[in-house]
Amino acid sequence: MFKLGNITCNVGEKYSGFWKIDNYNIPVTVIYGKNKGKTICISAGIHNCEYTSIQAAIDLANEFTPENINGILIILHTINYSGFFKRVSRIVPEDNKNLNRVFPGDENGTISEKIAFAFSKYLYPQLDFFIDVHGGDLFEEVMPFIYAPGIGEKEIIDFSHEVASNISLPIRVRSKASTGAYNSAAIQGIPALLIELGGNGNIKNENLIKYKKCLKEFLSYLEIIKYNSSEKIEQKEIIEAKYLESPCDGYWYPKFKAGDFIKKGDILGEIKDCFGNELYTFKAEFDGIILYQTISLAIPKDDPLVAYGKLDK
Structure with missing residues (x-):
């Protein structure tokens, strides 16, 4: 039982x-x-x-x-x-x-x-x-x-x-x-x-x-079921990831999409105030890939903005 x-x-x-x-x-x-x-x-x-x-x-x-x-x-x-x-x-x-x-x-x-x-x-x-x-x-x-x-x-x-x-x-x-x-x-x-x-x-x-x-x-x-999958993918591992959070309430403008590859120094997104004034700009610290990100215009303080990872070579 x-x-x-x-x-x-x-x-x-x-x-x-x-x-x-x-x-x-x-x-x-x-x-x-x-x-x-x-x-x-x-x-x-x-x-x-x-x-x-x-x-x-x-x-x-x-x-x-x-x-x-x-x-x-x-x-x-x-x-x-x-x-x-x-x-x-x-x-x-x-x-x-x-x-x-x-x-x-x-x-x-x-x-x-x-x-x-x-x-x-x-x-x-x-x-x-x-x-x-x-x-x-x-x-x-x-x-x-x-x-x-x-x-x-x-x-x-x-x-x-x-x-x-x-x-x-x-x-x-x-x-x-x-x-x-x-x-x-x-x-x-x-x-x-x-x-x-x-x-x-x-x-x-x-x-x-x-x-x-x-x-x-x-x-x-794990041998719980029988299932044959014909798809084979070369899986890559990320051993270093960066998670950005918002330092303030603001309006969030991401520059990339999830799954996009990025280069060190690329602008990942900006936070502006309600009048359109730029408050913060976020740049990539290393080459990598966007794992996920917030896509809403509104971003509360301390909420996630974007996560990106460095691919293991």
Whole structure:
């Protein structure tokens, strides 16, 4: 029997319902395959307006059955469930916190911290692999890429990167962060990844198809499902990335698009005031590629502007 809080699922069963954490409901599907295999979790909706990743998780939860998987597959459909319906970008409305920034959590904290604690205490210890699916937010554009952990035991990091390299996305970023659901899992000894694909508050069919293909490649490599992908991509690794945040409230004018290559000294964007006066100009510190950026005219103080990475030669 698989057990996660109030949820139980036996061999050969498929369960869909809500994982209750301190009166907070997270929609989940558990598929317990008839054949033995690894225990894997696909986690969607930590950022509740990243719609392509959420829909990909829902579609796969409906597609898979105990007859066509090995092991146990846990799919969390929309973790920030209350934020999803309020259409409040990034934060959990009950405590106004970014859930992905409070891991490993606090049993006695706010609801975001309690959710993160439940992951760390009750979910991760049961897993063989954790994959967190994301994409550009309402006001973000993202090039398709994978984050893999850079902090933790070498064996865990190496295996995470091995799995990532078998997913047909062109860029893999070695993370230096210790926060976030997948980084926290890796530090706790669970191989983990994060996929970024989609964005702008819409679900383009080609992005949804690509997302599901990537997740099937991931599950196939771990022998959860049988799936043959003919696409082979030479994946490049980024070992140095720069994340720019806004020093003030202002009007943001990016100069490039996600996926564009940049040269050292290129102007990445400008912040102006409401009268059109230039306040800040941001230049690239090295040659690289734009991973993601805010595309809304409005930019609040301390919000992300643009992230770019240096390709490993």
